[in-house]
Amino acid sequence: MIPGMERLAGLMQTALIAAFLLALGGAFVPGTVGHASGVACVVLLISAPVVRVGWLTVEWARTGDHRFALLGAVLLGVLATSGLLAFLR
Amino acid sequence: MNPVELAVAALITAAVGALGGLGGAILLVPILVLSGLSAREAAPLGLISVAAGSLAAAPHQLRAHLVNHRLGVSTEIIGSAAALIGALASGIIGQSTLAVMLGVVALVAAFFGARRKGIRNRPDPSLTIDDLGEHAGSLSGVYQLDDGEFVRYQANRVPIGLLGMASAGLIAGLSGVSGGFIKTPTTSEVMHVPVKVAAATTTFTVGITSAVALLVYEAQGRIVVSDAALVAGAALVGGTFGVRLQALLPPPLVRKVLSAVLVIIGVLLIVRNL
Secondary structure, three states, X not given: OOHHHXXXXXXXXXXXXXXXXXXXXXXXXXXXXXXXXXXXXXXXXXXXXHHHHHHHHHHHHHOOOHHHHHHHHHHHHHHHHHHHHHHHO | OOHHHHHHHHXXXXXXXXXXXXOOHHHHHHHHHHOOOOHHHHHHHHHHHHHHHHHHHHHHHHHOOOOOHHHHHHHHHHHXXXXXXXXXXXXXXXXXXXXXXXXXXXXXXXXXXXXXXXXXXXXXXXXXXXXXXXXXXXXXXXXXXXXXXXXXXXXXXXXXXXXXXXXXXXXXXXXOOOOHHHHHHHHHHHOOOOHHHHHHHHHHHHHHHHHHHHHHHHHOOOOOHHHHHHHHHHHHHHHHHHXXXXXXXXXXXXXXXXXXXXXXXXXXXXXXXX
């Protein structure tokens, strides 16, 4: 396996376990701690694919695949614009 | 629907969605609507399920080199932009209109699920494990069949494929179902990417699309954190289980059963809301 992809798979595995634990907290722990855990789970689910695209963009730029690094950057721009528009509206 | 029923529904739909390569929300959202939840309330839970299913599938699919990230990123630019437009517009569309739209979407998903084909590209004996994965600088790659043989593929007809991705993003943002039932057949049947690679790449991109729409829903105050956490936990387990089972069961059989369920759900939604 390509070392970079193995690292990304490991990162996603860690995010998966963390999201599951946070989801359990959000679903079953009462009060503000449970609420914070649920919010953190949602934030993690939203940010995981963004981090993945960011990681790929950097990896492509680093290995000289500039065309796809540019496309990755454009997608990150779309995501950032989406977040901005969502909260400004 | 009580919390136990919600968790069971999320777990089973995420597992079945991962098995069929369509995404669990296409089943979960109609079920939630039929159980009495409004379409506006069901949509964010559907997207939480999609995001969780995408994350659950990631480690396995990355290690199996099934995802073509270059194809996913290239097509997701227009998909995410369309999802944003759909999510922003979803607040101004009526309940029954959304429910009927979901019914139509379920029927369309059933149609595409039933007609999807198996392996299109032939194995190439000259390929080895060193060729496995996506290729730098292009929308091509090599993937491995269950019997160990390697298959070369190249994405074709990209502009038409982009139209499909835009439609999928718009529907995802509007209704909260994953656009996967459009994306996977578009990638496979229009762009001629092998079904397994198409499904894995779609699982990656629906995670991005759902992230965009969830941001909008969060800003609109439509995410109930406790319900979202329950659905996320169950969908993470279901998605992990489903993606493992995908390698064991014949996908055509799973897709046919899934299509039958979708037809029933779609007809019920349309009849009840017209």
